Amino acid sequence: MNATVKDVMSTHVIAIRENASFKEIATRLREHAVSAFPVIDKEGRVIGVVSEADLLPKEALEGDVPSVLHSLGHRREESKITATTAADLMTKPAVTIGPDEPVSHAARLMYSHRVKRLPVTGKDGQLIGIVTRSDALSVYSRPDTDIHHEVTKDLILGTFLCDPASFKVTVKDGIVTIEGTPETAWVGRDIVDAVRHVDGVVSVHDRLSYPPSNTPYYSSGVPSGLF
Incomplete structure (x- = not known):
């Protein structure tokens, strides 16, 4: 089983329109105890994300002289100080994901973009x-x-067509320990690699007894038996 985004996502989404005011955004962030909202247009399409970080410059930097803002690298924040709507405040384009994408892809996107949530779009x-x-x-x-x-x-059994009785598999707290002797070293390594990608697996302890490699004999770079 490979979990997809639609398996774990919430369909109860709080979003705001692009013309939502600064005050409305700040109020709703507090009311719903979240740190960000997707911003949608009239057709319900995601056009950006507005977060607490987008609103904070108004409180933190308003009143500072421009030279101070520039020296602190706050050029982008400078525009947010005077912003009054979601369209002006939001970060765009939004980092989104489709419902059929694997959960691992969602995790990578959140990690690489340093965001806490992803809008899911059709x-x-x-x-x-x-x-x-x-x-x-x-x-x-x-x-x-x-x-x-x-x-x-x-x-x-199903993917590698091996006899499960040839292996001893134990799972505790998501940690898989696999013992036994696979038919070939290649098959054993492929099984271990596949187990690492099973949903819920935290770690894999490879305790397999690998047989000698059955790599075909090569002569002058050409595998024997091909001619």
Whole structure:
């Protein structure tokens, strides 16, 4: 099982229109105890994100002389001091994700862009949900028994066509320990690599006894048996 964004996202999304006022944004951020809102246009398409960080310059820097702002590298913040609507305040373009993308991709986007949530958009760009850091981490609450079943039945038997009885698989707190002797070293390494990508797996302890490599004999760079 590879969890997708639609499996973990919330469809109850609080968004604001592009013409929302500074006061409305600040009030709603506090009321809903969130740090950011997606900003949508008249058709419901996501056009940006406005956060507490976008509003803060007005309180923190208003009144400072321009030379001070420039010296502090606050050119962008300078424009936010006078901004009065979401369209002026928002960060754009918004970092969004589609509902069918893997949760791991959502996690990478949030990590690389240093954001706490991603608006989820359909093919037309309309807002259909929101996925947060905690949503992305929810895959780690998967029961150990489910992980064990996927590793033994879906991967070892279903994908690699190996006898599960040839392996001993234990799962505790998301940590998978796999023992046994695979048919080939290549198969063993592929199984371990596949287990690392199973939803909910925290770590893999590779305890396999690898047989000698059965790499075909090469002569002058050409594998034997091809001619």
